[in-house]
Amino acid sequence: MSVVGEGSEAEIQAAASAARDRLNEHTLKTVHWHFSDDTGCPFWLEKKAELNFDPLKDVKSFDDLKKFPHFEDEWLRGGPIRRWVPKGHAGKPVYVFETGGTTGIPKSRMVIEDHWTDYELFSDTLPDKYFPRGANWLMLGPSGPRRLRLAVEHLAQHRDGICFCIDLDPRWVVKLIKKGWMEHLEEYKKHCIDQAVTILTAGHDVKCMFATPKLLESLSEALEEKGTSLAEVGITGIFSGGTEFTSQWTRFCVEEMLGGSPEESGIYMTPTYGNTLMGLACSKPITAADGYKIAYYAPQPRAVTEVVTFDDYDQVVGYGETGRVKLYTLTDEFFVPGFMERDEGERERPFQTYPWDGVSGVRPFHELASATTVGVY
């Protein structure tokens, strides 16, 4: 494998090789957990009977996961939700997080502690200078049965802070867009931003926040209209996420909205990529010198992203080439042996911090783009 980034070629090569070994070992352990009668969940134990191979014997490496059929997220629609709870976790409190659901039955994923673990790992990537420990947080994103809302709250608590939240129903937002009720959409956005401005100007010592790009834009605008700014109300660290997170948007955000690089503006903003199935992928630090390129790296070995060819989803594209994003989730709570994400992007090389493949230029998969409502809140 050819690798680039900090450190010498040989060092990154060695790190990548070690990471692959860890992934293979982790894969083996995870598959055994999910397909053993005493630890697996009813869904996968039933599925095992439909497979033309024995996962317990025939999966010996990460590449062997390609023996599984692609994970269909339709399997997540409808219950009983308990069929996804591994027997090995019996008796533990279970969360359910939903995705979609504007009309019809939403997709549900059960979680026990995965969202905590993912965000604790993510926490390690945040610079304390801009995300000070003990500082309070604002969660400017969807509320309701969403993983993100509880995950951000846990992140704040993990960093000794308290998280303030707003009420935001993304399903209503999607309905407003579909109905073409743009004035209502604008008013609802204002309603959400008003809540955020109230929190930020109420003396709660909020320094860190999560926001989607659109809400961050609106918040910044609302604060400026009041004669203040994100910096003036005390924000120093922002993490953001969403498919509309492009290099151009990042450039706009850093250069115009925040007022320059972290050294100039005092605000550090980092993009993330994730979903209810996988968790959270971090970005390689973004810089103007690198054209604000955003390259995401999954939290391997708990989750893996691949960029695969459009005509063969088992075939990884070459570095720098374009393909569809394929996700794997390999935790002891949830097993996804290859899910075709609704996004496409370019395959990125490993580097010192993340010695495994990443994906850049993430955007809606071109064959589905017209049917996808992105950036709704």
Place this chain on the structure above:
Amino acid sequence: MITLHPLRWGKQYESLEFNDVVHFDTGEPIARIGTVGGGIVARDMRKAHLAREALLEVPTDELIAMGKKAADLFENATLSVGDSQQSVDDFVHQQSASTGLPEHMCRSNMAKNSFVLSRMDEILQCLTRGLDLSILSKGYGDEGRGVTVSYQAQTPVLGAILPNNSPGVHTLWLPAVALQIGLALKPGSQEPWTPYRMVSAFMEAGVPASAFGLYPGGHDAGGAIMTKAPRSMIFGSAQTVAQHSGNPRVQAHGPGFSKILLGDDIVDDWEMYLDVMVESVLSNSGRSCINCSGIWASRHTQEIAAAIAEKIGPVDVLPPADPNAQLAAFTVPAMATGTWSMVEQDLAESGVTDMTSQFGEKLIEREHCAYLRPMVVHADSPDRAVASKEYMFPFVSVVECPQDEMLRRIGPTLVGTVITSDEKLITGASRCVDIDRLNIGPLPTNRLNWLQPHEGNIIDFLFRNRAYQIAPMPTAAST
């Protein structure tokens, strides 16, 4: 390949994101456009007042003179557009290549835009009914009757979400500059050519660059213009028009459902008006809202339909550079196939006859585009669904309807040409609120007199006539 960059109040912005503009027939990229998101638009719109202030620095008569110069440059000069020098021929080739419109139609739309701009002084005089334009600049003044009149600008800039495939509509935003109102334009993804070239011509003619914003992008950019500009115009479907109905901030332009009504007094001589009907249906490949989609008469409708079909039915696809080309391509083939499905539904209704059936296949599918060849259908009653249809190709329904029912059955009609000498019908048409532009006599629906308002008077849209009273200040006792 030409690259077009967003323009932020006169300053070129080099975006990191680009969309390709592709050739309608080959799918090959012919240009790339840098795009911006709604955040940049919203941020710029907070400085929109500076666009108007820059224009207010230039007297109106000078702006009109600059407009005349810009009209000439637009139509005849080689101009800086994006990162290239663009000749007139380049413009025509590029516009034809991305929109699928035959080149001679691109030239005629170019001439139309130039003509309107070159006569802006007369147009504004008519639209303001002779108002001294300094009253619009200053906000108030005396018209000479000893009464103060006031027109207050309702917006510093006019926003416009421009269409992809109709290069003729740009005449509608052109008056803004002379009215000292800036422009925030979202060019259509397949037809960025006219706004870019026109803005370049304006700037070359001396109009302050800071009056212009060009914001190519997705719905997000368009949405931000509509949300932030106190006045904007949008071009779209009937659904788009309905969505903005009653919103005083938005002037929505959509299908026209333009019609020709033949009075009982002249209908027996219908052949005299055949050329008027054919031009109204076929011009500009039937793409415009001012193209005729319905011809209504009480009798001879089968013969009228057959005669029009005889003239336009044989029209076939020709290369875009062919001076005889009459048909524009559907650059999104699915639009043609979707339209054809709707037409097939229309034809399935009893009482509806395809009068062009003997002229061969209508839907012509190519690898990257599609065409629909002209169609004339006969409807034996206004009750037929096809009587109120309009499609984006030369398509007309000839509808049999008693004269005394016509005006209450025609429905919304952007241009209504009523061919008659019957005073009762003329009076009725003059009073009919379903007709926007009324032509009495044999005027093709596509021939507009630009000295008259189009879908509302832009002066009324951009300015508000309000009271303004002035009393002399008493002299202070201490002085």
